[in-house]
Amino acid sequence: MDEGQLNYQNMLLHIKRRTKLPKPIEREKGVSLWSIIKDNVGKDLTRVCLPVYFNEPLSSLQKCFEDLEYSYLLDQAYEHGKKGNGLMRILNVAAFAVSGYSSCDGRLCKPFNPLLGETYEADYPEKGVRFFAEKVSHHPMLIACHCEGRGWKFWGDSNLRSKFRGQSIQLDPLGVLTLEFDDGEIFHWSKVTTTIYNLILGKVYCNHHGTMNILGNRQYSCKLKFKEQSLLDRNPHQVLGFVEDINGSKVATLVGKWDDSMYFSFGDEILKTKSSVSTDNANLLWKRNKPPTDPTRYNLTSFAITLNELTSELKEKLPPTDSRLRPDQRYLENGEYEKANAEKLRLEKRQRMSRKLQENGWKPRWFQRDSEDATFCYTGGYWEAREQQKWDDCMDIFGEYSMN
Numbered sequence: 001m002d003e004g005q006l007n008y009q010n011m012l013l014h015i016k017r018r019t020k021l022p023k024p025i026e027r028e029k030g031v032s033l034w035s036i037i038k039d040n041v042g043k044d045l046t047r048v049c050l051p052v053y054f055n056e057p058l059s060s061l062q063k064c065f066e067d068l069e070y071s072y073l074l075d076q077a078y079e080h081g082k083k084g085n086g087l088m089r090i091l092n093v094a095a096f097a098v099s100g101y102s103s104c105d106g107r108l109c110k111p112f113n114p115l116l117g118e119t120y121e122a123d124y125p126e127k128g129v130r131f132f133a134e135k136v137s138h139h140p141m142l143i144a145c146h147c148e149g150r151g152w153k154f155w156g157d158s159n160l161r162s163k164f165r166g167q168s169i170q171l172d173p174l175g176v177l178t179l180e181f182d183d184g185e186i187f188h189w190s191k192v193t194t195t196i197y198n199l200i201l202g203k204v205y206c207n208h209h210g211t212m213n214i215l216g217n218r219q220y221s222c223k224l225k226f227k228e229q230s231l232l233d234r235n236p237h238q239v240l241g242f243v244e245d246i247n248g249s250k251v252a253t254l255v256g257k258w259d260d261s262m263y264f265s266f267g268d269e270i271l272k273t274k275s276s277v278s279t280d281n282a283n284l285l286w287k288r289n290k291p292p293t294d295p296t297r298y299n300l301t302s303f304a305i306t307l308n309e310l311t312s313e314l315k316e317k318l319p320p321t322d323s324r325l326r327p328d329q330r331y332l333e334n335g336e337y338e339k340a341n342a343e344k345l346r347l348e349k350r351q352r353m354s355r356k357l358q359e360n361g362w363k364p365r366w367f368q369r370d371s372e373d374a375t376f377c378y379t380g381g382y383w384e385a386r387e388q389q390k391w392d393d394c395m396d397i398f399g400e401y402s403m404n
């Protein structure tokens with residue numbers, strides 16, 4: 001190792017991220033969703049503005065980065081492929097595609113809906129990744145993201161179509177995700193349907209169901225089935241799948257749960273064990289990290305807890321559009337609910353003008369798409385601008401309001 005590498009290693013050892021959210025300043029209170037709903041009978045429920053108390057202190061942009069908690073699976077996938085093992089590559093990619101769902105477990109609060117032009121950066125050299133996202137459209141609500149890792153790039157946009165069904169809401173992600181390895185191998189897939197149950201009565205929870213097709217441009221592709229929820233299910237959250245080679249023969253099977261772990265075995269042995277699916281002879285691909293000891297009412301994972309941290313060092317570098325600078329979200333994180341609510345109302349008023357902005361030709365600052373139905377792609381330049389603190393063309397989206 002030369003001196004430069006040593007310094008770099010040293011820097012990684014000194015990255016300290018927080019392990020807890022700040023202690024709430026005001027006391028937490030209980031509010032029932034029902035009390036809100038009964039005041040809004042007859043209105044389109046997806047448009048009802050909920051008080052900040054139903055939010056978690058993260059924006060949807062930050063939530064996108066939560067899908068990269070297990071990015072090491074993609075590093076491994078890259079290494080396997082480099083050594084000529086395309087099968088292990090796609091198995092790791094499949095485990096990655098499932099792993100993103102694990103953070104949903106026990107999460108009952110809404111993320112903040114970012115303002116038009118709001119951005120979020122995440123520079124995690126200790127994981128070897130750098131992530132960037134921007135809210136690129138308000139109607140329809142669209143978020144674009146781009147992430148670079150060790151030997152791969154990952155990008156996509158999230159376009160959720162939501163259907164309200166009385167007791168539940170069904171969310172269908174329409175966007176396509178792309179993963180490109182530095183050696184040219186590319187995978188595409190879309191996320192499955194998420195349903196949120198018990199909006200009116202009982203305990204809110206969500207489930208993910210449907211088929212995910214991971215299509216590669218070389219030897220392999222993979223099909224994963226997220227099981228539909230059924231009453232009295234002894235084995236909920238199950239994911240089953242297989243890898244197919246170019247001739248259509250099944251060369252590996254996958255089994256696991258989106259909130260826990262994924263296993264694989266070569267051939268199609270797993271599915272042959274009739275009644276229940278066993279992982280006895282299977283190999284572990286991915287296991288979820290342990291939850292933090294003090295989960296708080298938001299149930300954030302240890303990784304999610306780090307996402308909204310704002311150190312004084314970072315504050316100097318961020319553009320004025322970063323989610324970490326959003327005042328209502330910061331107040332909520334600090335447990336100042338009254339102030340958070342007041343700020344949320346102010347920003348939502350601004351948000352309502354976004355439609356006009358877009359109609360008048362507003363364009364995202366960091367992403368672009370070729371046509372109406374193409375994926376938004378990063379145009380580059382964010383990290384370079386950050387280097388020079390060149391933020392003069394970034395809008396002051398959160399207003400003159402200053403936080404300390």
Ligand SMILES: CC(C)CCC[C@@H](C)[C@H]1CC[C@H]2[C@@H]3CC=C4C[C@@H](O)CC[C@]4(C)[C@H]3CC[C@]12C
Pocket residue numbers: 033054104107108109110111160171173191192194196204205206
């Ligand atoms: C009405 C309120 C109080 C109920 C709580 C709603 C919670 C459970 C909802 C609100 C927004 C939802 C998220 C919105 C978008 C996505 C992306 C999708 O690809 C996976 C599910 C995921 C991550 C959803 C999980 C459930 C979620 C967090």
